[in-house]
Amino acid sequence: MSLLVVGTVAFDAIETPFQKTxxxxxxxxTYIGLSASFFYKxxxxxxxxxxxxxxxxxxxxxxxxxxxxxxxxxxxKKSFFWSGKYHMDMNSRDTLVTDLNVLAEFxxxxxxxxxxxxxxxxxxxxxxxxxxxxxQLRKRPKLIAMDTMNFWMDQTPEALKEVLTxxxxxxxxxxxxxxxxxxxxxIKAARVIQKMGPKQIVIKKGEHGALLFQGATVxxxxxxxxxxxxxxxxxxxxxxxxxxxxxxxxxxxxFTNMKRAVVYxxxxxxxxxxxxxxQRLTEIRRPTIQKRVSEFVDLAKxxx
Amino acid sequence: MSLLVVGTVAFDAIETPFQKTxxxxxxxxTYIGLSASFFYKxxxxxxxxxxxxxxxxxxxxxxxxxxxxxxxxxxxKKSFFWSGKYHMDMNSRDTLVTDLNVLAEFxxxxxxxxxxxxxxxxxxxxxxxxxxxxxQLRKRPKLIAMDTMNFWMDQTPEALKEVLTxxxxxxxxxxxxxxxxxxxxxIKAARVIQKMGPKQIVIKKGEHGALLFQGATVxxxxxxxxxxxxxxxxxxxxxxxxxxxxxxxxxxxxFTNMKRAVVYxxxxxxxxxxxxxxQRLTEIRRPTIQKRVSEFVDLAKxxx
Numbered sequence: 001m002s003l004l005v006v007g008t009v010a011f012d013a014i015e016t017p018f019q020k021t022x023x024x025x026x027x028x029x030t031y032i033g034l035s036a037s038f039f040y041k042x043x044x045x046x047x048x049x050x051x052x053x054x055x056x057x058x059x060x061x062x063x064x065x066x067x068x069x070x071x072x073x074x075x076x077k078k079s080f081f082w083s084g085k086y087h088m089d090m091n092s093r094d095t096l097v098t099d100l101n102v103l104a105e106f107x108x109x110x111x112x113x114x115x116x117x118x119x120x121x122x123x124x125x126x127x128x129x130x131x132x133x134x135x136q137l138r139k140r141p142k143l144i145a146m147d148t149m150n151f152w153m154d155q156t157p158e159a160l161k162e163v164l165t166x167x168x169x170x171x172x173x174x175x176x177x178x179x180x181x182x183x184x185x186x187i188k189a190a191r192v193i194q195k196m197g198p199k200q201i202v203i204k205k206g207e208h209g210a211l212l213f214q215g216a217t218v219x220x221x222x223x224x225x226x227x228x229x230x231x232x233x234x235x236x237x238x239x240x241x242x243x244x245x246x247x248x249x250x251x252x253x254x255f256t257n258m259k260r261a262v263v264y265x266x267x268x269x270x271x272x273x274x275x276x277x278x279q280r281l282t283e284i285r286r287p288t289i290q291k292r293v294s295e296f297v298d299l300a301k302x303x304x
Numbered sequence: 305m306s307l308l309v310v311g312t313v314a315f316d317a318i319e320t321p322f323q324k325t326x327x328x329x330x331x332x333x334t335y336i337g338l339s340a341s342f343f344y345k346x347x348x349x350x351x352x353x354x355x356x357x358x359x360x361x362x363x364x365x366x367x368x369x370x371x372x373x374x375x376x377x378x379x380x381k382k383s384f385f386w387s388g389k390y391h392m393d394m395n396s397r398d399t400l401v402t403d404l405n406v407l408a409e410f411x412x413x414x415x416x417x418x419x420x421x422x423x424x425x426x427x428x429x430x431x432x433x434x435x436x437x438x439x440q441l442r443k444r445p446k447l448i449a450m451d452t453m454n455f456w457m458d459q460t461p462e463a464l465k466e467v468l469t470x471x472x473x474x475x476x477x478x479x480x481x482x483x484x485x486x487x488x489x490x491i492k493a494a495r496v497i498q499k500m501g502p503k504q505i506v507i508k509k510g511e512h513g514a515l516l517f518q519g520a521t522v523x524x525x526x527x528x529x530x531x532x533x534x535x536x537x538x539x540x541x542x543x544x545x546x547x548x549x550x551x552x553x554x555x556x557x558x559f560t561n562m563k564r565a566v567v568y569x570x571x572x573x574x575x576x577x578x579x580x581x582x583q584r585l586t587e588i589r590r591p592t593i594q595k596r597v598s599e600f601v602d603l604a605k606x607x608x
Contacts, residue, residue, distance in 0.1 A: 089488070184393065187529045208512035211529060220603045222524035225491045225515060259606040293608055299524045300604055302563040304597055 002044050003248040004114055004141075005032050006133050007123025007237070008103060009047040009071060010080035014233050014276060015096075017088050024277040025057055027080065028123035028147070031234035033066045034281045035241025035268045036121070038289060040248040041065030044114040046133065048106045050077040060282075069111045074102045090229045091206060110136045119248040121240060122146040122167070127159040134166050143253055145169040146198075147240055150179050164197035171202045171240050186211060187218070202243070202262060204236055212262050214255050221262040222300045224270045224292070231276045235269040238281065242268030267292040306348045306371075307552040308418055308445075309336050310437050311427025311541070312407060313351040313375060314384035318537050318580060319400075321392050328581040329361055331384065332427035332451070335538035337370045338585045339545025339572045340425070342593060344552040345369030348418040350437065352410045354381040364586075373415045378406045394533045395510060414440045423552040425544055426450040426471070431463040438470050447557055449473040450502075451544055454483050468501035475506045475544050490515060491522070506547070506566060508540055516566050518559050525566040526604045528574045528596070535580045539573040542585065546572030571596040 007029030014021045029047040036043050043066045049058075051073060058068045083097035108129055115138045122130045124147040134144065144167040152160050153176075164170065170193060178184055181192035190201045190213040201213045207226070212219040243265035250257055267289060271280045311333030318325045333351040340347050347370045353362075355377060362372045387401035412433055419442045426434045428451040438448065448471040456464050457480075468474065474497060482488055485496035494505045494517040505517040511530070516523040547569035554561055571593060575584045 185529075185531050185533075187531045205512065208509065209524070209526075218529055218603060219606065220513070220526035220529065221606070222513075222526070222604075225489075225522055225524070227489050227491045256607075260608055263606055263608065297606075297608055299522060300526075300606075302523065302525070302567055302601075302604075303560075304564055304567065304601055 002042050002114070002117045002119075003036055003040050003244060004044045004046065004110075004117035004120045004133075005029055005036065005123065005241075005244075006046040006108060006121070006130070007032050007125065008080050009045070009049050009053065010082065010103075012081075012233060012277060013083040013097070014231055015083075015085040016090070016231055017086065018230065019276070021276050023081070026082065026234065026277055028125075028234075028237045031237035031272070031278060031281075032121055032123055032241035032244070033061060034064060034278055035238040035272075036245030036248070037064040037066055038268070038284075038286060039242070039245030039264070042067050043245075044070055044111075044117060046070035046108045046110065046114065048072045048074060048102045048108075050079040050102045051075050053079045070108070070114050074105065077102045077105075084233070086232065090232055108133050118142045118251070119244055120144040121244040122163075123237065123240070124149050127152050127156050127163040130163045131159060131166065134163070142251075143168050143247065145171055145240070145244060147171050147236070148176065148180075150176060153179055161196065164193075167198050169200040169202065170198040171204065171236075171243070173204045173206070173236060177201070177203045190218075200258065204239060206232075206235075210239070210262055210266060212258060214258070217255060219255075219259045219262065221259070221266055222296060223266055224295060224299065226270065226273065229273045232273050233277060235272045238272040239265040239269040241265075263293060263296050264289075267296055306346050306418070306421045306423075307340055307344050307548060308348045308350065308414075308421035308424045308437075309333055309340065309427065309545075309548075310350040310412060310425070310434070311336050311429065312384050313349070313353050313357065314386065314407075316385075316537060316581060317387040317401070318535055319387075319389040320394070320535055321390065322534065323580070325580050327385070329358075330386065330538065330581055332429070332541045335541035335576070335582060335585075336425055336427055336545035336548070337365060338368065338582055339542040339576075340549030340552070341368040341370055342572070342588075342590060343546070343549030343568070346371050348374055348415075348421060350374040350412045350414060350418065352376045352378060352406045352412075354383040354406045355379050357383045374412075374418050378409065381406045381409075388537070390536065394536055412437050422446045422555070423548055424448040425548040426467075427541065427544070428453050431456050431460055431467040434467045435463065435470065438467070446555075447472050447551065449475055449544070449548060451475050451540070452480065452484075454480060457483050465500065468497075471502050473504040473506065474502040475508065475540075475547070477508045477510070477540060481505070481507045494522075504562065508543060510536070510539075514543070514566055514570060516562060518562070521559060523559075523563045523566065525563070525570055526600060527570055528599060528603065530574065530577065533577045536577050537581060539576045542576040543569040543573040545569075567597060567600050568593075571600055
């Protein structure tokens with residue numbers, strides 16, 4: 001029993017209208033792993049870093065139940081670095097720097113103990129690598145979920161199409177769903193994407209909540225209206241981590257349980273945006289999360 | 305017992321990326337009244353039209369339980385006319401023509417039987433006129449709700465501030481709430497607006513649902529994800545009409561009941577956008593509405 005997480009472990013430098021950071025820890029694998037670790041252990045993390053990446057951070061991951069045997073450390077090389085600047089509305093951003101560094105050589109090899117997970121979350125990386133990970137699995141997991149982004153739709157559309165046929169669930173945001181499907185209506189977009197492979201689709205709409213599709217059934221999950229979004233970096237990955245962590249911990253793929261998982265994912269994302277980078281994830285505890293989930297219940301509850 | 309509705313009864317010409325209309329019936333009073341008429345009778349409508357306005361339409365209103373004694377017919381004058389063109393995303397539009405015509409002379413005088421309503425919905429008109437209507441009420445209604453728009457915030461800010469102190473509930477969209485409050489966060493915006501007068505605020509977010517605020521309590525209502533939005537004209541007014549019609553029919557201003565009213569309003573709006581102008585409102589029946597409301601229940605239901 002394990003949750004396999006593939007994604008980047010990296011450095012980010014973030015600028016918002018309010019403040020800016022120096023290099024801080026980031027990467028989709030970091031956010032997904034930390035978020036999922038509140039719900040489920042062990043998490044088997046597959047990634048790559050340079051020798052500039054702090055050992056203490058990997059040790060911190062381990063203490064959180066994140067196994068880092070699958071995180072390759074490239075001696076004498078630098079970790080992936082991304083720098084971005086958010087616009088005033090916090091909904092859009094400009095990428096200032098993308099230094100691939102070790103990511104250019106990423107060739108994920110699953111350690112033996114990683115090869116039989118029950119749940120798999122493929123973070124947003126080159127779809128060729130997502131395929132490579134799936135091909136190393138010894139048996140079909142209960143659920144394979146993946147994220148992707150516009151870059152791969154433009155650059156590697158064939159590989160993206162192929163990996164979509166291999167997964168059960170796609171987690172993307174509204175703009176990505178629109179680009180991937182060529183449909184503006186999210187209902188139509190989901191239907192088109194379902195034909196590409198994944199039976200279930202989560203479309204994240206940021207402050208407007210999220211939609212979960214399975215067949216013709218839809219669930220509309222609210223987002224907590226926030227006074228302030230301090231830093232949106234990683235919120236989508238934290239959503240995915242909470243979602244997959246909750247699913248893994250309950251070991252239940254029913255639509256009813258997936259709806260709960262969307263709410264847990266949304267709750268985790270609502271914490272993430274409260275501080276820079278993954279900072280808030282290092283502060284919260286399980287009761288804080290449970291309290292936040294209750295707020296979601298109260299927020300959306302009505303009876304006719 | 306009555307629901308007093310003040311708003312325009314007018315002609316619209318609408319162009320969408322898909323189709324365009326000649327002059328059709330429109331106006332906030334039309335949309336609010338027709339929508340509310342599914343829930344509650346009598347509706348006392350206050351408006352003004354020219355002699356070009358079809359008598360059959362006013363008779364149709366009467367058959368729907370909308371009293372039109374308060375609709376002044378100006379002989380030899382033309383009705384208010386608005387023409388607009390929607391952009392591809394259907395979320396924004398350009399106004400092509402605004403012919404005020406009789407609206408420039410609108411000076412609402414309530415017929416005697418209109419002067420003691422239990423519920424009042426002030427559609428989006430000059431706040432001076434909204435004040436004038438309130439001043440003619442013989443006693444304090446159970447609930448006075450109002451709509452407004454950016455135009456009045458720019459042109460008549462003082463009158464708008466005054467009428468806001470006289471009402472219980474404000475229904476606006478997200479952009480209007482932001483402009484009125486000067487706050488981007490809708491949570492902060494609602495708090496600022498509450499200090500201006502209305503204890504309750506509904507912020508409509510179109511395809512992203514609606515938020516209902518009362519004190520520090522928030523309700524997040526979903527919107528039905530639609531395959532196609534054919535014509536958004538009037539959807540906001542139809543929301544308000546369904547909301548106020550439902551509240552009037554249940555005669556219950558509790559927050560729990562207001563949440564239901566938001567769902568009924570959202571259901572009504574989801575019909576409105578399916579065809580041009582108010583067309584769809586002339587086709588649906590109460591069981592169709594109840595079925596749509598059940599879809600909202602299913603859409604948003606989860607248990608933790």
